[in-house]
Amino acid sequence: MFTATLVGHRYGAKKVLEGIDLAADPGELIGLQGQNGSGKSTLLRILCGHIQPTSGKVDWGPYTRGSLQFRMAVTLVAQRPELDPEMTGRETLQLFRALYRTRAEPLSMLDDEALDKRVGRYSGGMKRRLHLMVGSLAQPTLLGLDEPAAGLDKEGAAQLWEWVRRRCKQSGVTVVVASHRLPECDRVVELP
Amino acid sequence: MIARALCLRVWRRVWRRPVTLTFSFAQPLFWMAFFGFLMQRFPLGELPEDVSYLTFLLPGICALTLMQGSTQSGVGLVRDFQRGFLQRMLATPALRGEIHLGLLVAEVSRMHLQALVVAFLGLALGAQLKFAPGALPLALSATVCFAVAFSSLSCVIALRARAPEPMGTFVHLVNMPLLFTSTALVPTKQMPDWLAAISVFNPLTLCVDALRSALVFGESPDPIGVGVLVVLAAVLSAWAIRELSVLEPD
Numbered sequence: 001m002f003t004a005t006l007v008g009h010r011y012g013a014k015k016v017l018e019g020i021d022l023a024a025d026p027g028e029l030i031g032l033q034g035q036n037g038s039g040k041s042t043l044l045r046i047l048c049g050h051i052q053p054t055s056g057k058v059d060w061g062p063y064t065r066g067s068l069q070f071r072m073a074v075t076l077v078a079q080r081p082e083l084d085p086e087m088t089g090r091e092t093l094q095l096f097r098a099l100y101r102t103r104a105e106p107l108s109m110l111d112d113e114a115l116d117k118r119v120g121r122y123s124g125g126m127k128r129r130l131h132l133m134v135g136s137l138a139q140p141t142l143l144g145l146d147e148p149a150a151g152l153d154k155e156g157a158a159q160l161w162e163w164v165r166r167r168c169k170q171s172g173v174t175v176v177v178a179s180h181r182l183p184e185c186d187r188v189v190e191l192p
Numbered sequence: 193m194i195a196r197a198l199c200l201r202v203w204r205r206v207w208r209r210p211v212t213l214t215f216s217f218a219q220p221l222f223w224m225a226f227f228g229f230l231m232q233r234f235p236l237g238e239l240p241e242d243v244s245y246l247t248f249l250l251p252g253i254c255a256l257t258l259m260q261g262s263t264q265s266g267v268g269l270v271r272d273f274q275r276g277f278l279q280r281m282l283a284t285p286a287l288r289g290e291i292h293l294g295l296l297v298a299e300v301s302r303m304h305l306q307a308l309v310v311a312f313l314g315l316a317l318g319a320q321l322k323f324a325p326g327a328l329p330l331a332l333s334a335t336v337c338f339a340v341a342f343s344s345l346s347c348v349i350a351l352r353a354r355a356p357e358p359m360g361t362f363v364h365l366v367n368m369p370l371l372f373t374s375t376a377l378v379p380t381k382q383m384p385d386w387l388a389a390i391s392v393f394n395p396l397t398l399c400v401d402a403l404r405s406a407l408v409f410g411e412s413p414d415p416i417g418v419g420v421l422v423v424l425a426a427v428l429s430a431w432a433i434r435e436l437s438v439l440e441p442d
Contacts, residue, residue, distance in 0.1 A: 086205055091204065
């Protein structure tokens with residue numbers, strides 16, 4: 001799905017990544033592990049095309065970074081839940097179903113009562129669940145998940161990892177997870 | 193589908209916060225109630241005898257309502273940008289044009305509803321309109337294009353500034369000079385020559401004149417003026433879509 005060659009990144013004078021080589025096949029589940037500040041999120045954002053590396057390159061095969069086809073093929077579920085507090089959970093899902101041009105049902109992580117509440121009244125855990133539900137509407141071939149289980153209880157995390165494994169094995173989606181709490185992965189990349 | 197979903201989102205926000213909508217009628221009402229009745233006492237030269245100053249002023253205040261609403265259209269984009277919500281929308285397969293269209297449909301329809309309420313308020317205060325039904329579609333094209341143009345410009349500023357403070361500056365910087373160099377408040381014959389010359393090129397004048405022709409004088413608006421507004425709307429919309437296209441999702 002992608003090949004990263006000698007990828008490096010700097011924020012000003014601060015070097016966060018250097019010489020990363022990484023390739024992934026369809027249906028593979030890859031974990032990125034490392035201490036705080038080791039560059040897990042940065043690498044994930046580079047692999048999902050959200051930022052360009054300051055050195056090295058990433059090749060996504062037939063897709064050009066930023067194109068419509070690329071945005072259909074690659075989805076990043078970021079660490080921070082980016083939601084509108086004035087919308088209800090159900091309205092948020094309706095909007096993103098339209099934006100992703102899909103009729104797919106999202107991962108079921110909130111009940112009807114919660115979905116009818118405004119996001120501004122959600123707890124941190126509920127926001128995280130809705131955030132993941134929105135991400136689950138996308139039908140990509142490469143899915144990046146940045147600390148997806150942060151703020152989730154044990155039951156929610158188990159449901160999430162089960163869904164991730166199903167996407168990999170049944171739909172052939174390549175999933176890259178950056179987290180301190182990784183599920184059982186095909187491969188774990190340890191960042192120094 | 194995408195434009196509809198985005199339009200619904202804006203309308204729901206307006207519906208849930210009716211206070212903002214209600215306050216937006218206060219300023220036009222003050223203009224008509226105070227300025228309208230004050231200026232009624234002075235002769236305005238070129239107006240026909242059966243046209244009172246309040247009647248003359250009403251299309252200007254309707255256009256002013258459109259201008260104030262459209263120059264603030266970008267405020268929602270700034271809020272979405274700061275929450276990361278805009279970037280999340282941009283990371284989906286939605287076309288930038290569809291995102292902009294959704295915003296435009298919502299904002300332009302909201303502003304026209306506001307302008308309609310203002311028109312009824314003006315009638316309640318004593319303005320008397322002389323409709324030219326045949327001229328209404330052209331006048332409506334002028335108001336829609338005017339609102340599209342300034343909403344798009346507001347989006348461009350929002351996407352470049354990405355903070356609410358510069359948006360406030362932009363709104364004041366645009367609204368006041370455009371209002372006082374237009375025919376919204378006084379006819380050109382009452383202006384000094386230099387101001388009259390400026391007012392000809394003012395988009396607010398083009399919008400007000402089209403509306404005034406159709407609603408007050410019972411005439412068809414000048415198609416050249418409407419054409420200029422169509423071009424302005426197309427150029428500024430294209431610019432806004434370009435600004436959305438170059439915005440990185442991170």
